[in-house]
Amino acid sequence: MRPVPWKVRPIPTVWLDHTTGIGVTDSGARVTPVIEGRRKRPTLAELLNTAHNLRAERIMLTGKVPTTGAGETHWLITPTPGWTEGGHWLSSPPTGRFTHDTTGDKLEVRTAAEWFTSADGDLTPDEARQAWVATSEAIRSVARDAELLKSPAATGTQLWAQSLPRTVDPEPLDEDVAELLHRTAGQHRIEHLTTGPSACGCGGCRPLVDLGATSHGGFSYVDGRFMYASLCRELGTGPARRLTAAQAEELLTTSPYARARFHVEFTVPEWWDTLGVLPVAHDDVQDGWHYPNVPGARGRTWVDGVELKLALDGGWDVEVxxxxxxxxxxxxxxxxxxxxxxxxxxxxxxxxxxPVRAAAVSAVRAVLIQGIGAFASRGRETTHVVWSAREVPAHAAATVVRHGDAFAYRTRAARPAGQAAALYRPELAAQVWSRGRARVLECPTALSKRLPGAGMTYAGGALSVDPATLLGVNGDAIYTTSVPAWSLPVTVPGGGDDGEVGRMRLQGWLASTKLPSTTAERNRLRQRAEAAGVEEALVAAGAGEPTADVAATDQVDA
DNA sequence: GAAGACTAACCCAAATACCA
DNA sequence: TGGTATTTGGGTTAGTCTTC
Known part of the structure; x- marks a missing residue:
């Protein structure tokens, strides 16, 4: 069943700073809000009225949009005289939906941060507007008639419907296979590999860095450039065939790169000294996934063929x-x-x-990543706000969150039917995520060659660094205490990053710091490392002064 | 002389094939 | 799988012709 692209028209938008309410229209004309009394900061209702007067149908907020802690009232839930709310989305990224009481006009409140992530400070409304224009032009230059939709995920989905070659008509999966994928396929690998509270305590996993012995050291942050885009080649899709153990074994030997998933039971080899290869769901699903790496540890799990291949190449004992x-x-x-x-x-x-260029690049990245995620989406959730607990329907009682005087509850739309079913492709998301997990372990570099019988040589990735330096894995990123040479640009000796999409490259380096004992500490270090940049590491590796050109490229390389 | 219609040439992306 | 070479074909453009 082929997805049918739908037509959208551009949504008239005003770009406003959340705090001051000052901003620009689509055409770049300056907007100042009408604020009553002597207040400096506009209320949400005043922002809505400002936008409405300009005939806008969407407000994009830039700047510090407040995050809501537990028990606090959400900033979208506030009296808005003249406007009726309906169908808010209060989680991240927040979306407010309002209808004008007299004209019936609809107005949507969204955040620019949904599209644009910027490492150094926030975008101004006008920068966000420029980034929007640049992004839509870039998208349009590769796909005629393409528009940016209401969210990066919708844009990705839509673009996919347009990009599907005419000769391809992928069959949707059977219900039972789709369900199996949902239950057994994970997303990003997030793993902390030092001793301390974030270490996995299952007994089958062991940390690689003992903070008791080394509490301080370097911190390098390496991640993949536009990684998912390089993982989309020749995926598997419907129809899917169930295989018995014998058939699966046969397939594995005849075509090791077949697009397939396998239910396996594995044992970590006795000599294994680094991070685990295969993901296993925790007994309590809420706890997520772990990656057993203690020699002799056993596990039973569903894995993608690429991950299984990696384990088999690594000498793991696997029964299908x-x-x-x-x-x-x-x-x-x-x-x-x-x-x-x-x-x-x-x-x-x-x-x-x-800053505009960096923001636009980050928007394309958001379209890619969230587009992939949308393939696994089983209908979207909607948040409803009521002012009395009695108005909450019984079936939604479990989802109620109190926001001051208001009650927010969520409902989930039914499983996609009709056209929307053509966009439900959990097998695509599952494979890209699996490939991502495999890629962060073993990643080709500019130095890599595939040699017959020898597999990949000079690969990068988590499996190729000294285990004693490996602090953790986060999606397509790895953190180590020393800079892996292959993560440096090819211009320095031993460097393996030639700027290609899909390469893992050094994003930041702190020469000396307190090593992280938790994922939260680690994430803070990542930010610090990113801000510090890679210059010091380049100089240490023997590079000359970086040129202005290289520096400019780095900035948009997020 | 200008605007529109038509056509051939060309370019580049997309699709395909194949290899290590 | 990742990479490269080759084929295919859609779409743009420059050039020419036609008509008013």
Missing amino acids: LEGIEFTKARVLDTWADRLRRARERLTQDRDLPA
């Missing part, structure tokens, strides 16, 4: 219990390629101010 084979097709190739070109076009655009 059953399998599912997908049909290979070029479902996402064109889509990912277009996004890659759109991003390329933006990074090369020297006319854009650096």
Whole structure:
């Protein structure tokens, strides 16, 4: 069943700073809010009225949009005289939906941060507007008629519907296979590998860095450039075939790269000294996933063929219990390629101010990542706000969150039917995520070659660093106490980053710091490392002074 | 002389094929 | 899988023709 692209028209938008209410219209004209009394800061209702007077149908907020802690009232839940709320989304990223009481006009409140992430400070309303324009032009340059939709996920989905080659008509999965994928496929690998409270206590996992012995050291942050775009090649899709143990075993030997998932029971080899390869769900699903790495530890789990191949190549003992084979097709190739070109076009655009360029590049990244995520989405949730507990429907009682005087509850739309079912492709998301997990372990570099019989040489990734330096894994990022040479640009000796999409490259380096004992500490260090940059590491590796050009590229490389 | 219609040439992206 | 070479084909453009 082929997805049918739908037509959208651009939404008239005003771009406002959340705190001051000052901003710009789509055409760049300055907007100042009408504020009653002597207040400096506009209320939400005043922002709505300002936008309404300009005939806008959307407000994009920039600047410090407040985050809501437990028990606090959400900033979207506040009296808005003249406006009726309906269908808010209070989680992240927040969306407010309002209807004007007299005209019936609809107005949506969103945050620019949903699209644009910027490492150094916030965008101004006008910068956000420029980034929006640049992003839509870049997207349009690779796909005629493409528009930015209401969210990056919708934009990605829509772009996919347009990018599916005419000759491809992927069959949706059977219900039972889709359900199995949902239950057994994880997303990003997030793992902390030092001793301390964030270490996995299951007994099958062991930390690699003992903070008792080394509490201080370097902190390097390496992650993949536009990683998902390089993982979309020739994915498997429906129809899917269930395989018995014998058939699965057979498939594994005849075509090791088949698009398939396997139910396996594995044992970590006696000599294994680094991080685990295969993801296993915790007994309590709420606790997420872990990656057993203690020699002799056993586990039973569903894994993608690429992860299994990595384990088998690494000498793991694996027994295959059953399998599912997908049909290979070029479902996402064109889509990912277009996004890659759109991003390329933006990074090369020297006319854009650096913050705008970086923001636009981050928006393309959001479309890619959230587009992938949307394939696994089983209908979206809506938040409803009522002012009395009695108005909450019984079936939604479990989702109620108190916001001051208000009660917010969530409902989930029914499983997608009709056209929307063509967009439900959990097998695509599952494979990209699996490939991502495999890629962060073993990643080709500019130095890599595939040699017959020898596998990949000079690979990068978590499996190729000294285990004693490995602090953790986070999605497509790894953190280590020393800089892996392959993560440096090819311009320095031993460097393996040639600027290609999909390469893992050094994003930040702190030469000496207190090593993180928790994931939260680690995330703070990542920010610090990113802010500190890579210059020091480059100099240490023997590079000359970086040119202005390189510095400019780095800035948009997020 | 200008505007529109038509056509051939060309370019580049997309699709395909194949290899290590 | 990742990479490269080749084929295919859609779309743009420059050039020419036609008509008013």
